[in-house]
Structure formats: C-alpha cells, structure tokens
Amino acid sequence: MFFSVFCIAFACGLVLFCFENMAIVPIDFSRRFIPERLTPLFHTHVYAQLSDVQSMRYNQLHASYFNEQTIFFESAMAQHILHSFVTLKLPDGLANGLRTFIAEEAEHSKMFRELNRQCLPEIYAKGDFHFINVSLFPSVCLQQWVKRANWFPFFLWVLLIQEERALFCAKEFLSETDGLEPHFVATQRRHLADEVGHIQWDEELLDWTWPRIGKTWRDINAHLFGWMMGEYFTTPKRSGLRVVSELVKEFPALQPLWPELRNQMLQLSHNQEFHLLCYSRMVTPKAFARFDQWPEFRSLSKVLHGYCLPSDIPKPTR
Numbered sequence: 001m002f003f004s005v006f007c008i009a010f011a012c013g014l015v016l017f018c019f020e021n022m023a024i025v026p027i028d029f030s031r032r033f034i035p036e037r038l039t040p041l042f043h044t045h046v047y048a049q050l051s052d053v054q055s056m057r058y059n060q061l062h063a064s065y066f067n068e069q070t071i072f073f074e075s076a077m078a079q080h081i082l083h084s085f086v087t088l089k090l091p092d093g094l095a096n097g098l099r100t101f102i103a104e105e106a107e108h109s110k111m112f113r114e115l116n117r118q119c120l121p122e123i124y125a126k127g128d129f130h131f132i133n134v135s136l137f138p139s140v141c142l143q144q145w146v147k148r149a150n151w152f153p154f155f156l157w158v159l160l161i162q163e164e165r166a167l168f169c170a171k172e173f174l175s176e177t178d179g180l181e182p183h184f185v186a187t188q189r190r191h192l193a194d195e196v197g198h199i200q201w202d203e204e205l206l207d208w209t210w211p212r213i214g215k216t217w218r219d220i221n222a223h224l225f226g227w228m229m230g231e232y233f234t235t236p237k238r239s240g241l242r243v244v245s246e247l248v249k250e251f252p253a254l255q256p257l258w259p260e261l262r263n264q265m266l267q268l269s270h271n272q273e274f275h276l277l278c279y280s281r282m283v284t285p286k287a288f289a290r291f292d293q294w295p296e297f298r299s300l301s302k303v304l305h306g307y308c309l310p311s312d313i314p315k316p317t318r
Contacts, residue, residue: 027119031181032056033063035172040236041244043274044264049257058247063184064120065131065243066169067112070191072132073162075109081149081159085205088150094208097201104194115187131239131246153209154221158228160202161279161287167195168283199286206290215296222296230303234278235269272305280306 036042039062050058082102086095116124123130149155170192177185210218244261248254254261268274281288288307291297301307 025182027183028181029060032059032179033119033181033184034059034066035176035180037277038066038169038172040240040265040268040274041261043268043271043277044261046257046260046264050254054247054251054254057250058243060119061246062243064116064123065239067116068129068132068239070112070166071109071116071128074105075128077155078105078159080147081155084147084149085209090208094201094204097197097204101198101201104198108191108194111187111190115183118183131242133239133242150209152221152224153206153213154225154228156202156206156209157221157225157287158233160199160206160290161229161284162233163195163198163202164284164287165279167192167199170195203286203290210294218294219296222294222300226300226303229279234275234303234305236265241265275305278306279304 036059039059041047041058041062047055079102082098082105086098086102090098113124113128116128120130145152145155170188173180173185173188174192213221241262244265245258248258248261277283279287283306291300291307292309298309
C-alpha cells in the first residue's frame with residue numbers, strides 16, 4: 001500500500017517538475033501549435049492558397065490568440081463571475097468548490113500568459129492581449145456585469161459552455177500529441193486536468209441559481225446569453241480577423257489576397273461544419289442538454305446553429 005502511494009506521488013511530482021521546466025526548453029517553431037481544424041481559416045477555401053510556411057505561421061499566431069481567449073475568459077470574466085457567487089449563502093460543498101475553482105482559474109491564466117510570453121516575447125512582454133481588443137465602453141459594461149453575475153445569471157451559461165468547449169479542445173490537442181509543439185500540449189494537458197471539476201461546479205451553480213429566478217427574468221437572461229454568444233463567441237470577426245491581418249503583415253505577398261481572406265472568414269457564419277465544431281451536442285453536450293430543459297432557449301438555434309431540440313434532429317435513413 002505504501003509503495004503504491006509512493007509511486008503515485010512520485011509520478012505526479014515528476015509530471016509537475018517536467019511542466020515547470022518546459023520553459024527551459026526552447027519553443028519548437030517547426031511544429032504547429034494547435035490542431036489545424038481548431039483554426040477558423042482552415043475551414044475556408046482560400047486556406048489552400050497559403051504556402052506551407054504561411055499556413056504554419058497562421059497556425060502559430062492563432063494558437064497565441066487561442067491562449068489570449070483563455071486568459072481573457074478566465075481572468076476578465078470567470079474570476080469576477082465566481083467571486084459574485086462566493087459571497088452568497090451557497091451550500092457548503094459548493095462554496096468550498098468555488099474557492100478552489102477561483103484559485104485554479106488564476107493559475108490557468110498565469111500558465112497561458114507565460115506560454116505566450118515564451119513564444120512571442122516582443123508582443124506579450126507588456127501585456128496579455130494583442131489580438132483581443134475590447135473597446136472602452138463595452139469593456140466597462142462587461143466589468144460591471146460580471147461583478148454582478150448573481151443578477152445576470154446568463155453568465156453561468158457562458159461559463160458552462162465555454163468550459164465544456166475548452167475541455168473538448170484540450171482533448172483535441174492530446175489526440176495530436178506527436179505532431180504538435182510540446183509546450184502547447186503540456187499546457188493543455190494540465191488545463192484538462194481541472195476542467196472536468198469546473199464543469200461540475202458550473203452545473204451545480206446553475207442548478208442552484210436558474211430555477212430561483214422568475215420566468216420573465218429567465219427570458220431576459222436567455223436573450224442576453226444568445227446576444228453575447230452571437231456577438232463574441234461564434235463567427236470569427238474582430239480578433240479572428242486581426243490574426244489574419246497579422247499574417248498578412250508578416251507576409252506582404254499575401255496583401256492582394258487579404259480581401260478574400262477576410263470575406264471567407266466572415267462567411268463562416270454560414271458554414272454548418274464550422275458551427276458544429278464550435279458548439280454542438282458532441283462538443284458541448286452538457287450545455288445543450290440543459291438548454292433542452294428550459295423553454296426560454298427554444299430560439300437559441302438562431303445564434304448557435306449547431307443547436308436544435310432532440311425532436312428536431314433528423315433520424316438516419318436506412
């Protein structure tokens with residue numbers, strides 16, 4: 001028994017030691033940083049016109065933006081959302097879980113921040129965000145909203161669906177371990193270890209909060225959730241286009257192709273395959289199953305094109 005416990009402790013310590021010492025090993029820029037299919041431009045026809053060097057660089061730039069998304073979500077949103085609930089009279093187990101949740105989210109932000117600074121120190125030495133640029137008014141509004149998430153519990157739905165998608169993406173990284181840059185794989189492996197518990201706490205918070213509010217306020221919050229998902233989390237536009245713009249700056253020969261690159265990125269709003277890879281019953285099954293239970297989400301398919309009620313899913317033909 002003692003020997004088994006010793007072996008487990010030793011293995012855990014070895015994994016942590018290896019992760020913490022990854023910073024000593026240089027980033028391998030000869031490899032992709034993120035699975036190709038998790039990058040929007042990969043789903044356009046114009047992507048095939050990029051050279052191998054250009055597509056590799058786009059992949060690496062998008063991976064840094066992908067890390068920015070995690071930092072923004074976990075530091076600018078999740079931390080404040082969770083803090084607004086910790087002060088309430090929650091069940092003891094849930095309250096303790098949220099404190100752990102908050103600490104782990106802070107650690108995740110630090111982890112992705114350090115990875116970006118190791119990859120692109122000239123860009124990230126002075127700040128966490130290069131591709132994400134929230135203008136002043138929306139930024140102030142968001143800061144005030146997330147600090148009052150108990151008034152606007154639609155943020156819990158954002159938390160759940162984004163944590164689920166992060167879990168799916170981490171598994172995608174691990175499924176391509178041999179072909180991806182080791183630092184990115186190690187970071188996603190560590191991220192994955194905590195996400196399952198985070199999703200469970202998200203669900204417990206929703207179970208405690210959502211039924212307590214009246215139908216009218218649930219309708220309003222469901223509408224706000226749909227608006228936020230459609231504006232910031234579905235079709236790549238602002239930040240996603242900045243990644244492509246950065247690529248064009250690095251490769252001036254792509255300048256004549258910029259209008260087509262931009263147009264085809266925006267046209268992904270009509271690409272069902274892309275939408276299913278973002279949010280679907282395969283990618284975000286727990287969130288979708290919960291949408292099914294509440295009538296205020298019946299029109300959500302107008303925003304999340306991968307969502308429809310189980311009764312509306314076509315049955316396979318023989």
